[in-house]
Amino acid sequence: MASCIGPVRAVLIAACCLVAVACGGGGGGGGGGSTPPPPPPPTNNVVSVIVDEGPTSQSVNTLFTSVTVCVPGSTTNCQTIDHIQVDTGSYGLRLLAPVLTVALPVETLSSGNSLAQCTQFVDGFSWGPIALADVQIAGETAKSLPVQVIGDSRFATVPAACSGTGTAEDTVSSFGANGILGIGPFELDCGDCDTVTHGLYFACATATTCTDTTVPNAMQVPNPVTHFAADNNGSMIDLPAVAAGGAVTLSGSLIFGIDTQSNNQSGTQTVLTVDGAGELAMIFNGQTLANSFIDSGSNGIYFADSSIATCTATGLTSFYCPGNTLTLGLSIQGQNGVMVNNLTFGVGNAQTMLNANPTFNVFPQLAGQLPAGNAGTFDYGLAFFYGKRVAVAVEGNMTSVGTGPYIAF
């Protein structure tokens, strides 16, 4: 501060003031009595989110938001895309090419080859190039962010190493969204793709000759929050409670940053840290399930319990259909040992619920089975977020209550 208020030239004062925000505010300014400019208004860090039927009219318990993408450097060649799924179980922004009207430049490796990705999901894969975009959500911006363009006709040939992993989800219809916003507790969608090939990133000498490659971290598809100019240490999803029987829609907020503004304070939230895959332990039916996760991208509450009847209707046989609604207990333990005890959740009869209210898209008591071979997992989906404010802190980032990767609520 002392050097700031000394007899220095105006240009130096200005430079000092950039790094010392309070400079000039204490009445000692030597610049000739001009009033200091007011502090800039805080960045708008809140975007609305909604659980609705989605672009295919087939979604349940699926959270969506809108994202604006611009050609890098342009403020006019931009597009706002709705029904982007908000997913804490993946990393990175991925957009479906058929809904994209701006031409985003494809990212090029130092070899001159184009970069493409085979994104793996449990039920399939999504293939397409990595492009660069200036991304804006609420008032937050990430410049020249690597994003994936899924189903891009410029790269229509899927390499065998990618198509061999399952079913293609390269259209809005098969993907069930116009895109996906992966804001889980890590920066990158791969832990070691800079040194190991996983069949995830591909170098394309031509659009039809793509081979498995390693990629520098800076060129991989990151959680966009980590590249925002501000409020970049994580995010919070805030959703109201919903009646046990469900609702047509549910609206809430996605808030960027944790403890960076007055509207994203941790307060008394309990921090549960997660492992390198984003997992923690849940204790259910007297068993500790070490590979469990809380996930806005799961549309039900998924666990193995052979004592609960599953549904018989075609297409619903993975969901539970108990005779009466069950209330079950659950505890959650972070990797830091912190335990949240005595949570309860309801398991309704999926068939009855869906038949009773065919227009509903929000079902807090929709639960399904995991295969018996997955005895160590409890997957608590979007229903976990109903009636809560859930923070997801990104690895290596500090907040007032802990260091990511963690989940807090």
Place this chain on the structure above:
Amino acid sequence: MPIFRSGEIKITILLSAVLIAALGPRIAGATLGEPEITVQSDVAQLRASIKNSDDRASYRVHEIQLPGGTLLREFVAPDGKVFAVAWNGPTKPNLRQALGKYFDAMVSAPKPKFADRRHLQIQQGDLVVQGSGHMRAFSGRAYLASAIPSGVNLGDLH
């Protein structure tokens, strides 16, 4: 009393390797529903290594370590055929390789109602494919329901 002895495993693997070398590209590389020899084919095709081969009461398990860190397990019945495969790790394995002729049945199966990206449950005739997980942690399995040896607990196939 195991139905295979460890010496036999080594001989089988050795023989398989010799046969693979002899047959060369004529082995298309299939596994589910195919003879045990295709385990070696998978290892070659997937640029992997056999980490462990284990005799259980009524079947044998070959554990294949894929270069990206994922484990692929192939379960062999006493009749010498692969009746199940299971995987676990940061990425999915090449399922066209692991499921062989059953891969197309998996891909063409109708998508169940209210599917999300974290679960897979397919039943197409004799083929059952199940999966769960998320980015950075996938697990799943595929098996032929009619080929499971008697006494095998489905929960052990992972």
